[in-house]
Amino acid sequence: MIVTDIEGTTSAISHVHQVLFPYSRARIGDWVRRPEAASVVREVADDPDEAASILVGWIDADVKATPLKTLQGLIWAEGYASGELTAHVYDDVPPVLRRWSADGVPVYVYSSGSELAQRLWFKHTQHGDLLHHFAGHFDTVSAGPKRDVGSYQAIAKSIGAEPSELTFLSDVAAELDAAAEAGWQTIGVSRPEDGSPDTGNHRRITSFAQL
Numbered sequence: 001m002i003v004t005d006i007e008g009t010t011s012a013i014s015h016v017h018q019v020l021f022p023y024s025r026a027r028i029g030d031w032v033r034r035p036e037a038a039s040v041v042r043e044v045a046d047d048p049d050e051a052a053s054i055l056v057g058w059i060d061a062d063v064k065a066t067p068l069k070t071l072q073g074l075i076w077a078e079g080y081a082s083g084e085l086t087a088h089v090y091d092d093v094p095p096v097l098r099r100w101s102a103d104g105v106p107v108y109v110y111s112s113g114s115e116l117a118q119r120l121w122f123k124h125t126q127h128g129d130l131l132h133h134f135a136g137h138f139d140t141v142s143a144g145p146k147r148d149v150g151s152y153q154a155i156a157k158s159i160g161a162e163p164s165e166l167t168f169l170s171d172v173a174a175e176l177d178a179a180a181e182a183g184w185q186t187i188g189v190s191r192p193e194d195g196s197p198d199t200g201n202h203r204r205i206t207s208f209a210q211l
C-alpha cells in the first residue's frame with residue numbers, strides 16, 4: 001500500500017509557493033471576517049485583524065499550522081470552482097496512479113494540506129480529475145504532524161495495515177525518518193528542477209516512473 005505526500009512529491013513546490021500561497025495570502029483579510037471561517041479564525045486570535053496578521057506570517061514562513069491549512073482549503077475551493085486555480089501534478093504521476101488502480105494497489109494521501117485541499121487538488125489537475133485513484137486522505141487533523149512517529153502509527157491503525165505493508169513517498173527527510181521509525185518502508189522523491197530538499201538516507205527516486 002502506498003501513502004504519498006503532495007508538495008515536492010506528486011507536485012511542484014514552486015506551484016504551491018508561487019500560485020496557491022499568493023492566492024490565499026491576497027484573500028486572508030476578507031476571509032477572517034466571513035462567518036464560515038469564524039471557528040478556525042478564533043483558533044488563531046480573538047481579533048480578526050490580529051488573526052489575519054498571524055496567518056499571513058505563517059504563509060510567508062511556510063508554517064504548516066492546522067488552522068492555516070484549514071482556512072487555505074476553504075479559500076482555494078473558490079479558486080478551483082471559478083477556474084482560477086488548476087493544481088500541478090508531474091507528468092510522470094498519472095500513468096503510475098492508473099497502473100496502481102488497475103493492479104488494485106490502495107493509494108492514500110498524507111499531506112499537511114487539509115483533506116479538503118487534497119481532494120480539490122487531485123480533482124482539478126492539469127491532467128484532469130485524478131481523485132478517483134485515491135483510497136483515502138490523511139492530514140494534520142486526522143493523523144497529526146508529518147514529522148511525528150505517532151502520525152504514521154495512527155495512519156496504519158486507521159487503514160488497518162501492518163506498518164511494513166505501507167510505503168511512504170515524500171520529499172522531506174524528517175517525514176521519511178518518522179515513517180521509517182514507525183516501521184514503514186520509505187522512498188524519497190527528489191525533483192532537482194524544483195529545488196527539492198535532501199531526502200537523507202532513504203531510497204531516492206526522481207520520477208514516479210522509477211516505481
Ligand SMILES: CSCCC(=O)C(=O)COP(=O)(O)O
Nearest residue numbers: 006007111112113117118121
Ligand atoms: C494540497 S495542499 C497544498 C499544499 C500545502 O498547503 C501543503 O502544506 C502541502 O504540504 P505537503 O505535506 O504536501 O508537503
Ligand SMILES: [Mg+2]
Nearest residue numbers: 005007008171
Ligand atoms: Mg512535501
